[in-house]
Amino acid sequence: GAVVSQHPSRVICKSGTSVKIECRSLDFQATTMFWYRQFPKQSLMLMATSNEGSKATYEQGVEKDKFLINHASLTLSTLTVTSAHPEDSSFYICSARTQRGNTEAFFGQGTRLTVV
Amino acid sequence: QKEVEQNSGPLSVPEGAIASLNCTYSDRGSQSFFWYRQYSGKSPELIMFIYSNGDKEDGRFTAQLNKASQYVSLLIRDSQPSDSATYLCAGPLGNQGGKLIFGQGTELSVKP
Numbered sequence: 001g002a003v004v005s006q007h008p009s010r011v012i013c014k015s016g017t018s019v020k021i022e023c024r025s026l027d028f029q030a031t032t033m034f035w036y037r038q039f040p041k042q043s044l045m046l047m048a049t050s051n052e053g054s055k056a057t058y059e060q061g062v063e064k065d066k067f068l069i070n071h072a073s074l075t076l077s078t079l080t081v082t083s084a085h086p087e088d089s090s091f092y093i094c095s096a097r098t099q100r101g102n103t104e105a106f107f108g109q110g111t112r113l114t115v116v
Numbered sequence: 117q118k119e120v121e122q123n124s125g126p127l128s129v130p131e132g133a134i135a136s137l138n139c140t141y142s143d144r145g146s147q148s149f150f151w152y153r154q155y156s157g158k159s160p161e162l163i164m165f166i167y168s169n170g171d172k173e174d175g176r177f178t179a180q181l182n183k184a185s186q187y188v189s190l191l192i193r194d195s196q197p198s199d200s201a202t203y204l205c206a207g208p209l210g211n212q213g214g215k216l217i218f219g220q221g222t223e224l225s226v227k228p
Contacts, residue, residue, distance in 0.1 A: 006159075032212065032214060034214060034215060042220065043218040043220045043221050044160070044216075045218075046215065049212065049215060093159050093160070095214065097213050104150070104165060104214065105213075105214035106162070107152075107159045107160050107162075108159060109158070109159050110158065
């Protein structure tokens with residue numbers, strides 16, 4: 001099956017700093033990756049769609065200048081949370097779709113971000 | 117606005133029983149649905165997907181889709197304590213494959 005690796009799994013940072021989260025497709029090429037956020041006891045909410053070689057598409061209400069997405073290659077997308085605040089503390093999860101165009105999406109392990 | 121609705125539970129069943137998880141969706145044009153299982157602190161893992169009306173079986177899991185009623189369900193037969201998790205129903209968000217809208221999840225507890 002398709003494997004998506006996300007790093008780091010946990011990160012604690014100070015308020016005001018920036019944090020970068022990586023999402024890699026290990027055994028397939030992903031032209032499109034998705035970034036979700038999940039607050040405690042809530043479901044996953046799509047933040048943005050990451051497109052290889054072009055700008056990300058953000059969902060309504062998500063600040064593109066705060067959540068920087070770079071999809072530099074067919075196997076790597078990064079999400080940078082800039083000037084993090086405690087309210088950004090959440091579980092961030094990426095997913096990737098294979099090039100076959102299937103509607104299935106495979107999830108990374110997730111990153112638990114805590115801003116102190 | 118597209119919506120996917122689930123009963124948040126918790127749903128508690130005894131070991132060996134059938135667990136029934138339900139989901140409704142608002143977009144009549146949606147063609148495919150997914151059931152994910154999420155253990156606490158972990159990422160969702162895909163259990164099943166279903167595209168066609170009717171039932172789809174995979175081991176102890178059966179997904180049912182009724183497009184006329186805009187209803188999708190997941191049955192877990194012979195429930196095991198290891199099935200205790202939150203089950204997320206997801207449908208397509210837009211026309212781009214892999215882009216999903218999730219329900220709020222149903223917490224399932226299987227008691228030994």
